Amino acid sequence: SATNKDSTDSTTNKDSTDSATNKDSTEVCLSTIKSEYEHILERSNKLDNKIYIALTVYGFIFLYIIELINKLGSFKYKLQYTQMTLIILYIISIIILLVTYIYSAIILIKLLRGVDTYRISSDFIVKNQLYNEDERIISIYILAKYTESVNTNNKILQDKYIKYNKCIKNLTLIFLAVFFASLLKLFIY
Numbered sequence: 001s002a003t004n005k006d007s008t009d010s011t012t013n014k015d016s017t018d019s020a021t022n023k024d025s026t027e028v029c030l031s032t033i034k035s036e037y038e039h040i041l042e043r044s045n046k047l048d049n050k051i052y053i054a055l056t057v058y059g060f061i062f063l064y065i066i067e068l069i070n071k072l073g074s075f076k077y078k079l080q081y082t083q084m085t086l087i088i089l090y091i092i093s094i095i096i097l098l099v100t101y102i103y104s105a106i107i108l109i110k111l112l113r114g115v116d117t118y119r120i121s122s123d124f125i126v127k128n129q130l131y132n133e134d135e136r137i138i139s140i141y142i143l144a145k146y147t148e149s150v151n152t153n154n155k156i157l158q159d160k161y162i163k164y165n166k167c168i169k170n171l172t173l174i175f176l177a178v179f180f181a182s183l184l185k186l187f188i189y
Helices: 002-072 081-111 135-188
Strands: none
Touching: 002 081, 002 135, 081 135
């Protein structure tokens, strides 16, 4: 009888230990996924700020492009072969500049559009009548929702970063084309 009581006490202790461990691990998992969720929100805000900065830079470049295009109308018609070659290179560099600029600017502006992200709605607790459930079950359900949200939003954010990085790479080409056109402009006039 004493052995049976010890066995029952150890089983009860084991169950309460397992329950406490499960509860603690659920809390750790919830804390981890919640911090990842907040990290994605922070990355999204940072990307929005980067896009605004890039668009500002593109705005300044636009002013310089207008100046380069205005110079096209001031060329003399009776030019030597060397000057004519330089003018053709100037026009080609402006075309490359414009195509790259317009393409990148359109992408940046599209990145500013609102994108549907997956958000955790608090009304799911009422809809699924989770208020009657055990705390651990609610935690697991919330963990699953956070995980789904993190995975979905991370993919959306990753796609936006790929497009943004493409625009920044194009910015390098734009700067090179502006520099080349400016250099040619010096030799033409």
